[in-house]
Amino acid sequence: MMSQERAPAAANESRRERSRQIQRMFGRIVGRYDRMNRLISLGMDGGWRRLAADAASPEGMRVLDLGSGTGDMARALVRRGGRVVGADFSPPMLGVAARRYKRDGRYAWACADGHHLPFADGSFERVTNAFLLRNLVDLPAAFREMARVLRPGGRLVCLDMTQPPPGVFAALYRLYFNRIMPVIAGVLSGDRAAYRYLPASLAGFPDAETLSRMLRDAGFRDVSYRRLGGGAVALHRAER
Ligand SMILES: C[S@@+](CC[C@H](N)C(=O)[O-])C[C@H]1O[C@@H](n2cnc3c(N)ncnc32)[C@H](O)[C@@H]1O
Numbered sequence: 001m002m003s004q005e006r007a008p009a010a011a012n013e014s015r016r017e018r019s020r021q022i023q024r025m026f027g028r029i030v031g032r033y034d035r036m037n038r039l040i041s042l043g044m045d046g047g048w049r050r051l052a053a054d055a056a057s058p059e060g061m062r063v064l065d066l067g068s069g070t071g072d073m074a075r076a077l078v079r080r081g082g083r084v085v086g087a088d089f090s091p092p093m094l095g096v097a098a099r100r101y102k103r104d105g106r107y108a109w110a111c112a113d114g115h116h117l118p119f120a121d122g123s124f125e126r127v128t129n130a131f132l133l134r135n136l137v138d139l140p141a142a143f144r145e146m147a148r149v150l151r152p153g154g155r156l157v158c159l160d161m162t163q164p165p166p167g168v169f170a171a172l173y174r175l176y177f178n179r180i181m182p183v184i185a186g187v188l189s190g191d192r193a194a195y196r197y198l199p200a201s202l203a204g205f206p207d208a209e210t211l212s213r214m215l216r217d218a219g220f221r222d223v224s225y226r227r228l229g230g231g232a233v234a235l236h237r238a239e240r
Contacts, residue, residue, distance in 0.1 A: 015137040019089075019113070022135050025194050026069075026090040032189045033093070034070055039188065040198070041179055042141075046071070048131050048235070049076050052159040053169050055237050058082030061125040064149060066114050067132025071097030073159075077128065078106045085124075087112040114142045122151035132161040133211070134201040143218035150240040156220060156236050163206045164231035174231050177202070208234040 018072045029036070035147045036047050049072055056063065059081030065074045070088030070093060078101070086101075087110040088094050094109050101107040112118050113131075115138055115143070124203065136142045146156055164170040178199045186192035212223045220238035227234055 005009070017114075019137045022137075022197075023089050025091040025191075025197060029189060029194045030070070030090070030092040030096055031192055032191075033096075034072070036185055036189050036195075037072075040185055043058045044229055045131075046072070046161055048233055049073050049227065051230060052128060052130055052157050052235055053077050053080050053082075055235060056080075056082070056126050056128050056155060056157040058084075058128075060127055060216075062123070063126040063128060064119070064124040065115075066112075066127060066129040066146070067135065068097055068109070069093050069131075071101050073128060073130040074107060075101060077126075082106075082126065084108070085110055085119075087114075089113045115145060117149050118147045119149045121148050122154075123149050125151055125154045126157070127154070128157045128159075131161070133158055134205045139206070140214060140218060143220075147219040147240055152240055154240045155237065156215070156240065157235070158211070159233065159235050160205075161202050161232060162205070162211075162227070163202070164227075169230050173230065176215040177232075208236070211236060 047199045053076035058077045063077050063082040063084045065077060065084055066087045068074050071086055074086040083106055085108045086097055090114060091111060092112055098109045103109060111211050114136055127150050133139065150156060158162060164173050182195045182199060183205045185195035189195060208225050212225060215223045215236065215238045220240060223238040225234050225236040
């Protein structure tokens, strides 16, 4: 039987291994990532990011966009006047973003894990993330890190998929997202495992209410959210 000290160590190691697998997966799909996003979201993902960028009110603010991927969210924030550090733990994803949006006064790029951010307390006035949360293996720890790097009075905006409220749309959505999309996206991308991972990452993910509670537990206040995409996407906003 495992000793009491070894059980948490084993759980941590298993989380680290899961995180490494996720990191490798994003490195693999980078070349097709943007095209597959448009396809999977039926062309709606850009509009959702723009709404998230509006909710962040980034004008004149130092913004950390966590899990920045190929830089779509950072671009929406810069277009609204933000000075953005895009941080991601996947070097291939960061490489695409940094080639597209050269480091200048508006864009900077950093290789960083959301669970251990290499930034001082209170470094940013805004923290944003789009479609990152489902990939985090320790959500409470990551929320605490987001709170730590935000200065008091700063704002967090999170955009991610969520389970839609029960009803006809939810049933149709589940059919699309769990059955049809993984097959089509798997064939078109040539990476079936990556697009089986997508519905799996939502299956164990907290619902929008639970996420709000977790944000409060991490030290955020005035937590609110709205649903987009027929209820299949949640946009959370919280103040530090
Ligand atoms: C689904 S993509 C979203 C990318 C981008 N935000 C967008 O809207 O297209 C998730 C991104 O989060 C990154 N990511 C996942 N887990 C992470 C972690 N623990 N720390 C930092 N980045 C992470 C992945 O490498 C990937 O680029």
